[in-house]
Amino acid sequence: AQSVSQHNHHVILSEAASLELGCNYSYGGTVNLFWYVQYPGQHLQLLLKYFSGDPLVKGIKGFEAEFIKSKFSFNLRKPSVQWSDTAEYFCAVNARTGFQKLVFGTGTRLLVSP
Amino acid sequence: KAGVTQTPRYLIKTRGQQVTLSCSPISGHRSVSWYQQTPGQGLQFLFEYFSETQRNKGNFPGRFSGRQFSNSRSEMNVSTLELGDSALYLCASSLAASAQQETQYFGPGTRLLVL
Numbered sequence: 001a002q003s004v005s006q007h008n009h010h011v012i013l014s015e016a017a018s019l020e021l022g023c024n025y026s027y028g029g030t031v032n033l034f035w036y037v038q039y040p041g042q043h044l045q046l047l048l049k050y051f052s053g054d055p056l057v058k059g060i061k062g063f064e065a066e067f068i069k070s071k072f073s074f075n076l077r078k079p080s081v082q083w084s085d086t087a088e089y090f091c092a093v094n095a096r097t098g099f100q101k102l103v104f105g106t107g108t109r110l111l112v113s114p
Numbered sequence: 115k116a117g118v119t120q121t122p123r124y125l126i127k128t129r130g131q132q133v134t135l136s137c138s139p140i141s142g143h144r145s146v147s148w149y150q151q152t153p154g155q156g157l158q159f160l161f162e163y164f165s166e167t168q169r170n171k172g173n174f175p176g177r178f179s180g181r182q183f184s185n186s187r188s189e190m191n192v193s194t195l196e197l198g199d200s201a202l203y204l205c206a207s208s209l210a211a212s213a214q215q216e217t218q219y220f221g222p223g224t225r226l227l228v229l
Contacts, residue, residue, distance in 0.1 A: 046217060099162055099170045100169075102157075102159065103159070
């Protein structure tokens with residue numbers, strides 16, 4: 001069975017600080033990897049995704065993530081956060097060979113102070 | 115293109131009642147998945163439908179059921195509600211049944227409170 005671990009449950013940063021949120025998954029086969037974001041009062045939105053190819057993927061709002069296969073990791077990064085990045089961030093995986101079933105991490109609440 | 119829509123947005127029920135939630139996928143999307151989001155358990159997969167067939171099911175009791183119609187709209191039903199069923203129920207849609215390079219897009223959710 002697949003599982004996803006997000007190591008940071010709460011992160012507090014000042015504006016302009018750099019961000020890195022950890023995500024590790026457990027699964028023996030090929031996976032698709034996603035980061036979703038849930039802004040306060042809004043629905044879950046896709047931030048970025050990795051299917052294959054270049055392991056460094058860029059998403060919306062200046063976010064990027066790097067897939068490191070040997071470490072089963074898909075960490076999210078942003079060089080300079082803004083107050084508007086305050087949200088909850090979820091890492092998710094699904095097995096490439098199965099049907100649609102996303103397995104989510106527990107989420108990381110990010111608070112950016114102005 | 116309109117996103118995934120869910121109705122109702124908020125619902126209050128009492129223990130023992132049943133509830134039906136509705137989801138309309140993005141136009142052209144044929145796969146609909148349901149998830150439960152709670153503070154304690156996070157986001158958990160309930161089930162997935164494609165072409166009116168349940169293709170995958172999560173680890174939830176039989177009180178949780180669903181169906182999909184020929185227009186890809188989906189409903190989920192929870193019978194004999196328990197306090198622990200209070201949650202945000204999310205619907206997601208995608209184009210195809212397989213997970214091959216497919217992305218799920220989420221609706222705003224239905225917030226269910228069981229008293």
